[in-house]
Amino acid sequence: MSWSAPDDIFFSTSLAAYLDKKLLVLLRDGRKLMGLLRSFDQFANAVLEEAYERVIVGDLYCDIPLGLYIIRGENVVLIGELDTEKEELPAQMIQVSEAEIKRAQKAEKEEMLLKGTMRKRMEFLDLD
């Protein structure tokens, strides 16, 4: 791969414009990682420094520190540049501890499972 001229980083799709910036990385499994982009390649593999996972359940959120991460590009959905002058999250959201967010995640998962089984039981009614 040839090295792009300095101006190209502003007009091309290369991630060079995002280097050393704080980014939000969305993964295919729904996880939201945040951190500083230190390196990348043509597959969108990325190195994130001071990475943390932002877990959101309803109005609760928690940032779980991860350290230095290498992300395999095939898992990347989106890489977003955060506007430092804007609030990262809506005002009503509350930061909680890791233990509490894990409990909230479990409760949400159980609710989804319950909804699924109830829907299955109702299917014979043909309400739709």
Add this chain to the structure above:
Amino acid sequence: MLFFSYFKDLVGQEVTVELKNDLAIRGTLHSVDQYLNIKLENTRVVDQDKYPHMLSVRNCFIRGSVVRYVQLPPDGVDVDLLHDAARREARGG
């Protein structure tokens, strides 16, 4: 190559990119590459309340492999030109 060239001509237009995870993002097409990776500027998420983590994201890079649709303004497309280009490409040109 055809769609890469086509998207290059669309740079600067307002588009809505719908991803395979159902997230839809509206923004100005900044750039595209051979993998049809897309960079959008001035982005807003279509269903903002459902995606609070995207609130402060204004520019983003979208990996081509996760795009489901790219929605364009109807007058932003020269359908005949595209039609001819597709025919030429199919012919092996």
